[in-house]
Amino acid sequence: MSTNSLKSSRQQMMFFFYCSLLLSIFFLIQIRYTLSLDLAEWTASQYTLLFLLLSFVVICFLKYQCYSRDLKRDSQCIDLAEKKLTQKKNALYQQVSSMNPSDFGELVADLFRIKGFKRIFLTPRMNEQFYDIEMYLEDQKVLVSCLLNANTHEIPQSYLERLHLMMRNQQIDQGVFVTLSPFDADCYTFAKDKPIFLIDGEQLIETLIESSDW
Template identity: 25%
Template sequence: MTNSIPQQYLHFLYLIIGVIVAAALVALLIKLVQLLVQEVRRDRFFKEYGVAVPKSIRMRKAKHPHATGSFALGYPAWAAAKRDGTRDRRSNNTAVIHRLSVIFVGRWKMLGSDPFAAYAFVQQLRAAGIPVDYCAEERAKRDAVLGQLRARRTATSIDAIIQSFSGNPTDFEGFCADLLRQFGWQAQVTPPSRDGGFDLRLHGPTGTSYIAECKCYSRNHHIGRPMLQKLQGANMTEHAQGLLFITTSRFTSDALEYARQVGMQLIDGAQLVRLCQEAAQSQGDVQPPESAFALTRADLMQHIPADMRGQAW
């Protein structure tokens, strides 16, 4: 009797091991079948459209065929997040929600967790002549670019510029960035909630780095020395080679003297109008190309929480 008990346990152990091995083999077989199905679908898509689907994108058959492609980008987010999207460290929840990007082309539905890879794939589709509608971010950028173009063309006076941004003064930052781009500058608007005390990161035509502050004030408002000192202080951590302050108003004599001492460049309302007129004359009635509405890496990065950007992105 005593010898039969270990034998029973041994049989039971073999049974458990057999079940585990069988389950692992079934799981492996399912995974292999899924991979095979994905490869077959990628091959079919390539034969239909001549564009290779990245491995990071999963393919399914759409419920209904789409004559024109469409897509929506999804971005990662903290399960426990603050208002600015960064992780709420008061919570122990460190989970990340991976919202999927969705792309529809013809009879195919494609899903991916990497918005950068998804958007790059969409651009490849468009380059191959496959029509894909704008996503929400592209439509917003198109509206902003065209709005800035209209603002430049109607910027015949300081009051006209101020009126253009009376409803949303923060749009003035994008307006200034776009204006500088017309003169060969590279410009990036900083996120409103984490701007570090300045509005634009810039590189001049010769490659010199700048940070800039943009203020849309009434013509009777005067920018004083303290606001320039604030920009100078912000550069203690940014270490840009140059500083630029742009406003629709004017600078006090004290501010002008301070700018001369520290080498800060100033653009007041009158100068701003002249720059707008120069840009409008050089561009004429030409509309911006489609490439002007394409999303850059910086555009996409704005939708990713700031404390995730140094990780896989």
């Protein structure tokens, strides 16, 4: 069960609760004005009303028990699945961060091949620490810069400026920057009005899990 399904189940339980509350109030009003304190004066319809009320209370109690048990089980399943996913992401992050820049460039290229890009060419830059990838989606040429920077340092805006300059010089309409590190805030401001897409480490790991057998 997904988080959205769990949320939907909780909403259904709340809806059932409020409906039960309204019906209980209705029964109580009926009891208040129709039942006498003297049992000898009760009619068959009054016994029936009391029986319906008690039955309703029992049914509501059992229903709440079922909802509570199911929600608890589903919550435990979701927590376990999220824990396993977190462990998988951490293990994959460690695996990718231990790659050399060349293997990281090939990994990014393979990821875009899965996405349907063709004619992918890798070009090492900056003493083979920085890889540029030229690729095509139909007739559109895309320039990708990928940097294996597996540490806590954020990617500065200057790296995006370099990518944007190369796009202008080569007349490329779209660019992508892929890294295992986070971007600083200036990068998002710089790329906001430009055809440059940013993929940080968290997005990269999630995309790898979704697009491959990792």
